[in-house]
Amino acid sequence: MALRFSLLFLFFLLLTTSFVFADDDLNNNDDLLIRQVVDDDHLLNAEHHFSIFKRRFGKTYATKEEHDYRHMVFKDNLRRAKRRQRLDPSAVHGVTRFSDLTPAEFRRNFLGLKRKLKLPADANQAPILPTSDLPADFDWRDHGAVTPVKNQGSCGSCWSFSATGALEGANYLATGNLVSLSEQQLVECDHECDPAEPDSCDSGCNGGLMNSAFEYTLKAGGLMREEDYPYTGTDRGTCKFDKTKVAAKVANFSVVSLDEDQIAANLVKNGPLAVAINAVFMQTYIGGVSCPLICSKRLDHGVLLVGYGSAGFSPIRMKDKPYWIIKNSWGKHWGEKGYYKICRGHNICGVDSMVSSVAGVTTTSQ
Numbered sequence: 140m141a142l143r144f145s146l147l148f149l150f151f152l153l154l155t156t157s158f159v160f161a162d163d164d165l166n167n168n169d170d171l172l173i174r175q176v177v178d179d180d181h182l183l184n185a186e187h188h189f190s191i192f193k194r195r196f197g198k199t200y201a202t203k204e205e206h207d208y209r210h211m212v213f214k215d216n217l218r219r220a221k222r223r224q225r226l227d228p229s230a231v232h233g234v235t236r237f238s239d240l241t242p243a244e245f246r247r248n249f250l251g252l253k254r255k256l257k258l259p260a261d262a263n264q265a266p267i268l269p270t271s272d273l274p275a276d277f278d279w280r281d282h283g284a285v286t287p288v289k290n291q292g293s294c295g296s297c298w299s300f301s302a303t304g305a306l307e308g309a310n311y312l313a314t315g316n317l318v319s320l321s322e323q324q325l326v327e328c329d330h331e332c333d334p335a336e337p338d339s340c341d342s343g344c345n346g347g348l349m350n351s352a353f354e355y356t357l358k359a360g361g362l363m364r365e366e367d368y369p370y371t372g373t374d375r376g377t378c379k380f381d382k383t384k385v386a387a388k389v390a391n392f393s394v395v396s397l398d399e400d401q402i403a404a405n406l407v408k409n410g411p412l413a414v415a416i417n418a419v420f421m422q423t424y425i426g427g428v429s430c431p432l433i434c435s436k437r438l439d440h441g442v443l444l445v446g447y448g449s450a451g452f453s454p455i456r457m458k459d460k461p462y463w464i465i466k467n468s469w470g471k472h473w474g475e476k477g478y479y480k481i482c483r484g485h486n487i488c489g490v491d492s493m494v495s496s497v498a499g500v501t502t503t504s505q
């Protein structure tokens with residue numbers, strides 16, 4: 140009986156595993172089989188979970204139809220979280236403030252990374268750095284180079300937060316001052332286009348690219364402070380850049396290779412790095428080290444790599460499992476106080492595939 144049960148479980152696991160792949164990566168919502176797999180207990184409780192969710196996140200819906208529709212989406216997301224939990228046992232997945240959004244709504248409103256085509260003219264290839272003396276753990280938050288977690292709101296401006304985060308760190312290393320920089324300047328003023336594709340340009344809440352944002356910042360002369368050009372969460376305003384109020388300048392920026400030791404070496408030497416990631420597992424992430432068995436490498440979110448560490452002894456490796464520490468822009472109530480941990484070692488969710496490093500201009504040369 141026990142054996143049969145575990146075989147059955149294995150079968151379900153395989154079944155749901157392949158379905159998550161289909162559902163999340165190919166946007167195939169045809170998960171009829173999943174519905175039969177989910178245990179009744181969970182579905183009976185969905186009503187209760189939905190009430191708690193509405194209270195906790197202050198959700199109200201204008202009409203009964205809207206309410207019922209969101210309830211249905213919420214139930215889908217409970218199942219989705221359960222599947223993610225099975226695929227990603229070292230993290231905790233569950234109800235988040237995104238639990239009443241369909242995957243498409245989530246992508247549209249809370250991500251915002253444009254597809255990379257060609258690098259801007261001024262991007263360099265990062266030089267290969269020595270990696271023999273890298274510390275075992277490193278976190279730029281312990282060295283004063285990271286501003287508090289910000290919130291992009293319902294605007295696909297992740298790319299601007301990733302870019303300001305990297306320049307905030309670089310500017311701190313160059314000048315000794317940690318200054319929070321303006322995303323709104325990038326959202327309203329940066330229309331830098333892909334050199335190969337003139338139609339693919341940084342476009343506020345409709346997405347952009349960190350490298351293009353560095354290119355813009357280099358050409359514009361710098362970024363203003365957050366206080367002088369505050370974030371509004373919309374891109375309907377006009378550009379209010381005032382060159383006399385520039386607070387940080389880009390000296391140069393470069394693209395780091397896919398090699399994880401090189402990424403770590405560049406992080407330690409140059410400050411937090413702008414990285415892109417596939418954010419599918421972030422919609423349901425509560426905490427822990429995310430290490431999904433299957434995760435698409437299609438990049439759709441821009442975030443900030445601030446450090447690395449290791450935790451949870453792995454009998455196969457005979458040492459703790461390594462992870463990256465990532466600053467997100469969904470407020471400090473998401474994830475681990477606004478942060479995400481993802482396992483390091485094999486380009487999980489594409490986290491190693493689009494990494495850039497920026498250098499600030501030092502005070503004396505400004």
Ligand SMILES: *[C@@H]1O[C@H](CO)[C@@H](O)[C@H](O)[C@H]1NC(C)=O
Nearest residue numbers: 266391392393409496497498
């Ligand atoms: C900036 O340029 C300097 C000098 O050429 C180089 O050593 C450094 O690696 C560059 N930094 C970045 C982030 O591109």
